[in-house]
Amino acid sequence: MPFFVLRDFYYQIEDNKTLKIKFISDPMIQSQFYLLKTKRFLPLFITQFLGAFNDNVFKNALVILMTYKVFANSHLNIQILVTVAAGLFILPFFLFSATAGQLADKIEKSYLIRIIKFAEIILMILATLGFYFNNISMLMTILFLLGSQATFFGPIKYAILPIQLHPDELIAGNGLIEAGTFLSILLGTIFGGVIILLPHGEYYISIALLLFSLIGFLSSLYIPNTHVENTEIIICYNFLRETFRVIQYSKARRDLYLSILGISWFWLVGAVFLAEFPVFTKDILHANEHIVTWFIAIFSIGIGIGSLLCNRLLNGKVHTTYVPIGAIGITVFGIDLYFAARHNMLPSMHLMGMIPFLQSFTGWRVSFDLLLISICGGLYTVPLYAILQQRSDPMYRSRVIASNNILNAFFMVISAIGTIVMLKLHFTVNDVFLTVAILNAFVAMYICQ
Numbered sequence: 393m394p395f396f397v398l399r400d401f402y403y404q405i406e407d408n409k410t411l412k413i414k415f416i417s418d419p420m421i422q423s424q425f426y427l428l429k430t431k432r433f434l435p436l437f438i439t440q441f442l443g444a445f446n447d448n449v450f451k452n453a454l455v456i457l458m459t460y461k462v463f464a465n466s467h468l469n470i471q472i473l474v475t476v477a478a479g480l481f482i483l484p485f486f487l488f489s490a491t492a493g494q495l496a497d498k499i500e501k502s503y504l505i506r507i508i509k510f511a512e513i514i515l516m517i518l519a520t521l522g523f524y525f526n527n528i529s530m531l532m533t534i535l536f537l538l539g540s541q542a543t544f545f546g547p548i549k550y551a552i553l554p555i556q557l558h559p560d561e562l563i564a565g566n567g568l569i570e571a572g573t574f575l576s577i578l579l580g581t582i583f584g585g586v587i588i589l590l591p592h593g594e595y596y597i598s599i600a601l602l603l604f605s606l607i608g609f610l611s612s613l614y615i616p617n618t619h620v621e622n623t624e625i626i627i628c629y630n631f632l633r634e635t636f637r638v639i640q641y642s643k644a645r646r647d648l649y650l651s652i653l654g655i656s657w658f659w660l661v662g663a664v665f666l667a668e669f670p671v672f673t674k675d676i677l678h679a680n681e682h683i684v685t686w687f688i689a690i691f692s693i694g695i696g697i698g699s700l701l702c703n704r705l706l707n708g709k710v711h712t713t714y715v716p717i718g719a720i721g722i723t724v725f726g727i728d729l730y731f732a733a734r735h736n737m738l739p740s741m742h743l744m745g746m747i748p749f750l751q752s753f754t755g756w757r758v759s760f761d762l763l764l765i766s767i768c769g770g771l772y773t774v775p776l777y778a779i780l781q782q783r784s785d786p787m788y789r790s791r792v793i794a795s796n797n798i799l800n801a802f803f804m805v806i807s808a809i810g811t812i813v814m815l816k817l818h819f820t821v822n823d824v825f826l827t828v829a830i831l832n833a834f835v836a837m838y839i840c841q
Contacts, residue, residue: 424564424703432556433565435614439509440549441572442608446512446601447538448580450519451481453588453597454531457523460589473528478808480532481539485546485801490634491627492544493794497787498625501552502615508545509609515541516601523594546797547790554781554789555618560708562778567703570774571696578692582685622787638795641788648784651776652796654715654839656803657832658773661722663807664828665691665765672821676733677758680743687762694763698770705771710778718772719836722765726829729761733822 427433458473496504515537522530549569557565587596628634643649666688673683698718705714735754749755784792814824 424561424568424700427557427561427564427568431614432616433568435611436505436549436552436556437568437572438611439505439608439615440545440569441576442604442611443509443512443542443545444573444576445580445583446516446604446608447481447542448577449584449587449597449604450538450601451477451535452581452584453523453593454528454535456585456588457526457531457594458528461526475808477532477535480536481542482801482804484536484540484543485797486635487631488540488543489546489794489798489801490631490638490791491629492797493547493638493791494625494627494634495544496547496551496790496794497622498620498627500620501548501555501618502612503617504548505545505552505615506609506612508541508548509605509612512538512541512605513602513609516598516605519601520598523598526594543797547793550777550781550793551790552615552618554786556616559710559782562710562782563706563708563774564703566774566777566781567699567701567770570699570770570777574692574695574699578689581688621789635795635798638791639798642792642795645783648780648792650839651779652792652799653835654776655773655780655796656799657835657839658769658776659800660803660807661828661832662691662695662769663804664811664824665762667808668811668821668824672733672825674743676820676822677749677754678743679749680745682746683744683749686746686749686759690759690762691766694766695770698767698772699774700770701767702771702774706775710775710782712775712779714771715775715839716836718768718770719832719839721768722772723829723833723836725761725764725768726825726832729758729765730822730826730829732757732761733825 428437455474455477458477515534519531519534521527522534550566553565553569554562583600584597587593587600590596628637642652669687669691670681670684673679673681673687677683702714732754744752750759780792780796781789811824814827815821819827
C-alpha cells in the first residue's frame with residue numbers, strides 16, 4: 393500500500409483502487425494544543441482532567457477533615473488513619489486492574505467510559521451524604537470505590553489514545569494527558585484542602601464534587617465510539633490468576649516490560665517526593681506549610697512542562713531518545729537538592745514564610761532543583777507510555793496497560809515501605825531524597841540498556 397505525502401495530507405492507495413485522504417498533523421507546523429480543538433481528543437481530556445480533579449478534591453478534603461475537624465481532639469492516631477486512607481485508594485489497583493484490562497479489550501471503550509463516569513455521579517451523591525453526617529466510615533468506603541473507579545478507567549484512557557490519534561500525534565496526546573493529570577492533581581489537592589476548612593466547607597465540597605462529576609459525564613458523551621479489538625475474551629474474575637497472567641504477558645515483550653518498569657519507577661520517585669514534602673519543608677528547611685504547597689505546585693507544573701516538551705523535542709516520533717537524559721537529570725538535580733538543603737539557615741523560633749524563603753539563595757536553589765527534577769520526569773515518562781500504546785498488540789493493549797497500573801501501585805507501596813525503613817534507620821528526609829536519586833541512576837542504566 394504505497395502512500396504519497398503532500399503538505400499536511402497523505403494519499404493512500406489500497407489495492408490500487410481506493411483513494412483515501414487523511415489529515416496528518418505535523419508537529420513542526422502545529423502546536424500540540426490543536427488536539428484540544430478536536431472531538432477525538434478534547435472530550436477525553438476533559439473527562440480525564442475532571443475525574444482526576446474530583447478524586448484529589450475528595451481525598452484531600454477527607455484527610456483534612458479527619459486531621460483538623462472530626463478527630464482533631466480525639467485519642468485516635470490521625471497518621472494511621474491518613475495512611476489507611478491512602479492504602480484504600482491504591483488497593484483496588486491490585487484487586488481489579490486485571491479485570492479492568494479484560495473489560496477494556498472486550499467492550500467498546502467510549503461506552504465503558506460513560507458507565508464509569510455515571511458511577512462517579514452516584515459515588516459523589518453518597519459522598520455528599522457522608523460529609524453531611526460526618527460519617528468517616530462511609531467516606532472511607534467511598535474512597536475505596538473511587539479508587540476502584542479510577543482502576544477501571546485507567547486502562548481505557550491510555551488504550552483509546554492510539555485509536556483516536558494518528559501515530560505522529562501519540563507523543564503529543566500523552567504529553568497533554570500527563571500534563572493535565574498533574575495539573576488536576578495540584579488544583580484538586582489545593583481546592584479540597586482550602587474549601588473543606590471554610591465554614592460549612594463540607595457543603596461547598598459536596599456541591600463541587602457533584603457539579604464536576606456531572607460535567608465529566610456530559611463530556612464523556614462526546615467521546616467518539618471505537619471499534620472493539622477482541623470480543624472473544626472470556627472474562628476471568630479470579631484476580632490473582634489474571635494479575636499473574638497479564639504481568640507474564642508483558643514480561644514476554646522486553647521492550648514493553650522495561651517501559652512498564654521505567655514508568656513504575658517514576659511513580660515510586662514521585663510518591664517519595666510528594667509524600668515527604670511536608671517533613672522536608674518543616675524539619676530540613678524550617679519553612680511553613682505555604683512552602684509545601686509551593687513545592688507541590690512546582691513539581692506538578694514541572695512534570696507538565698516536561699510532558700509537553702517531549703512532543704517538540706521528538707517531533708511526534710515515538711522514541712526513547714530523551715528517556716536516558718530525563719533519568720540522568722533526575723539523579724543530577726536530586727543530588728544537588730541534597731547539597732542545597734544542607735546549606736539551609738539554622739532553625740529559628742518561627743518557620744520561614746514564602747517571602748523570606750524566596751529571598752534566600754537556598755530557597756531558589758531548592759525550588760530550581762525540584763522544577764528540573766520534575767521536568768526531567770516528564771521527559772522520562774511520556775515516551776514510555778507512548779511505547780506501551782504503540783508497540784502492544786491492539787487485542788491485548790488494555791491488559792498491558794493494566795499490568796502497568798498494577799506495577800505502578802506496587803512500586804508506590806514499596807516507596808512507602810522503603811521510606812519508613814530508612815526513617816527508622818535514622819535517615820533524614822534529605823538522606824532519603826539522596827538515596828532515591830542515587831538508586832535512580834542504577835535503575836535508569838538497567839531500563840535504558
